[in-house]
Amino acid sequence: MSTNPDAATANMIKNLEAKTGRAMSEWIALVRGAGLAKHGEQVAWLKSTHRLGHGYANLVAHLAKAETAAPVAADAAIDAWFEGEKSAIRPIYEAVMAAVRALGADVELAPKKAYMSVRRSKQFACVHPSTKTRLDLGLQLKGVAPAGRLEAAGSWNAMVSHRVRLESVAQFDAEVRGWLQAAYAAA
Numbered sequence: 001m002s003t004n005p006d007a008a009t010a011n012m013i014k015n016l017e018a019k020t021g022r023a024m025s026e027w028i029a030l031v032r033g034a035g036l037a038k039h040g041e042q043v044a045w046l047k048s049t050h051r052l053g054h055g056y057a058n059l060v061a062h063l064a065k066a067e068t069a070a071p072v073a074a075d076a077a078i079d080a081w082f083e084g085e086k087s088a089i090r091p092i093y094e095a096v097m098a099a100v101r102a103l104g105a106d107v108e109l110a111p112k113k114a115y116m117s118v119r120r121s122k123q124f125a126c127v128h129p130s131t132k133t134r135l136d137l138g139l140q141l142k143g144v145a146p147a148g149r150l151e152a153a154g155s156w157n158a159m160v161s162h163r164v165r166l167e168s169v170a171q172f173d174a175e176v177r178g179w180l181q182a183a184y185a186a187a
Helices: 005-020 024-034 039-050 054-068 071-081 084-101 174-186
Strands: 108-111 116-119 123-129 135-139 162-166
Touching (some): 123 174
Antiparallel strands (some): 116 123
8 A cells, every 4th residue: 555655744744743742843943953964963863852753853854954955956966867868767767766755754865966865764775877778776675685686786886785777667566666665664
């Protein structure tokens, strides 16, 4: 059963206010006032100082960052990945990212120069437009033996343990979605 990430986030925001008596805007103001720049520092501070659970602390820190981030810059970077010959693989990227967003409200996306880092408490995946015909999905799956399409990442990307090469949307099938879910669950 798939969930609507926007509805899940709205529900978490409503529940946070009901449990703490503070609106999300107040939590965001607290985070900004704390002077902590890094997401992990903000989450740790919210958990230790305000006793928020990890999910709520992560959501507050994520939303505080989102309000100060420049989404146009991120969109422009993503658009640049798919200019020219790589435009044909953008539908694969969009399918993967839709599945990533559906994993949970605690997923954090961090565009890098050439790929998208996907984080929870730590990076568990990366989405990399590698060639004009292939998108690589990197996954952190410690203890899982590479087999078939799930290959060892090797020197491709040191931040993940495995890689799946995707040359069509159809290749992003239930098996690959299962590996993505497992990486998310382990993060």
